[in-house]
Amino acid sequence: QSALTQPASVSGSPGQSITISCTGTSSDVGSYSLVSWYLQHPGKAPKLMIYEVTKRPSGVSIRFSGSKSGNTASLTISGLQAEDEADYYCSSYAGTSTLVFGGGTKLTVL
C-alpha cells in the first residue's frame, strides 16, 4: 500500500484550466476504474468531487472532470475560480477491500 503520487502544487489564473495527475501502479490505479477525487478547504472535511474515474456526484460543477490512462489518473478543472483554491486528493481502490490516497496537491488560483 504505497501512496499514490501527486504533484505537491499546481497553480492557474482565473478562467484557465489545470490538470492534476495521480500516478499509481498496476495494483491500484492501473487495475481498477475506481479512482476518486476529493477537495479539502483548510479546516474543513474533504468533499467528493469525482468517483469511478469520471463520474460527478450531484451538485458538483461540470467544470470538474476526471480521466485515466494506464497507471495515471487525472483531474481537470476548467474555468478556474477563486473558490477552487484548495487541497486535492486522489484515491484508488487497491484490492482486497483496501483504498489508497495520494499525497495531495495544493491548488493556488493566482
Next chain:
Amino acid sequence: EVQLVESGGGLVQPGRSLRLSCAASGFTFDDYTMHWVRQAPGKGLEWVSGISWNSVSIGYADSVKGRFTISRDNAKNSLYLQMNSLRDEDTALYYCAKGEYSYMDVWGQGTTVTVSS
C-alpha cells in the same frame, strides 16, 4: 439531512487503547460501506479502514493492521474503530465517512486523537 458525528477522541499514552464511535443519521445506514480516514496535523489524508454494509468485507491499511479493529452496529446506526497499541504516529484527526467500497461521499467533521506520554 445526512449526518455523521464522530466521538471518542482524546489524549492517550503510547501503548494504550481508544475506541472511536461514529453516529449516523439521515440515511439508511445498512445500505452503505463505511470508512475511517485520518489526517495527521499538517499532512494528507490516509485511509485507515473500511467495512461493508453486512460486515463481511473489511479492509485495513498496513499501518494499522493487527492493531485496529473496525466494526458496525446497524441496529444502532453506528460505526466503531477500536484502536489498540497506539503509537505517536497515530496522532491525527479521524474522519468517519459513508460511501461505497471505492469512495466516500459524505464525511463527518472528525475527532482528534493525540498519542503522547
